[in-house]
Amino acid sequence: MPDVLTPTSLRPVIEAVMRPDAAHDWHHIARVWRLARTIAATEPDVDDEILDPAVLLHDIGEKTPGRGNALVEAATVGPLLAPFGIPPHKLPAIVQAINEHSYSRGLAPSSIEAAILQDADRLDAMGAIGVARAFAVGGAKGRPLYRPDDSTSTIQHFYDKLLKLKDGMNTAEGRRLAERRHSFLEQFLSEFLAEWGDDPFP
Numbered sequence: 001m002p003d004v005l006t007p008t009s010l011r012p013v014i015e016a017v018m019r020p021d022a023a024h025d026w027h028h029i030a031r032v033w034r035l036a037r038t039i040a041a042t043e044p045d046v047d048d049e050i051l052d053p054a055v056l057l058h059d060i061g062e063k064t065p066g067r068g069n070a071l072v073e074a075a076t077v078g079p080l081l082a083p084f085g086i087p088p089h090k091l092p093a094i095v096q097a098i099n100e101h102s103y104s105r106g107l108a109p110s111s112i113e114a115a116i117l118q119d120a121d122r123l124d125a126m127g128a129i130g131v132a133r134a135f136a137v138g139g140a141k142g143r144p145l146y147r148p149d150d151s152t153s154t155i156q157h158f159y160d161k162l163l164k165l166k167d168g169m170n171t172a173e174g175r176r177l178a179e180r181r182h183s184f185l186e187q188f189l190s191e192f193l194a195e196w197g198d199d200p201f202p
């Protein structure tokens, strides 16, 4: 009998292949999985044998600066899923959903499973956790928190990406969940900029 695929049963596989950072670690995967399950519960005709593996393996592709995750291939994903009894004919849809999720690649999702994964991953870039992740990534890259004249600051990343995520949600539940997280991003920004004020020694 194959193992049943669950977050717990796949966790050792994920941790063996993922190169984690503070924003992309097992706990990010676990949060995205929970968000994806929440969205999936509101959508008809979701294939869990496609959605669950795609969500759990969505960040195994290596990150390339500015271009998101490298594309993954069935030859990589197939062996990882082999012990879990996922029907092989579902592998192309799993790989496609993984490859369509990246924000920087800018692809429209071609299945409900890809749409849910995109929404869930983007929700984790919003709200309080989104703020924490943005500064963790910015700090690791040596970026300033903020400079009014520096387009590489983490605050600039809010305008370049994070504040745009709400309007790109694919599903009704994704849109609903994005509202509160988007409001928090706006609230955080306004507090941050008020505290920053006019820098006396820019």
Ligand code: NI
Pocket (backbone or CB within 6 Å): 024, 028, 032, 058, 059, 121
């Ligand atoms: Ni992710």
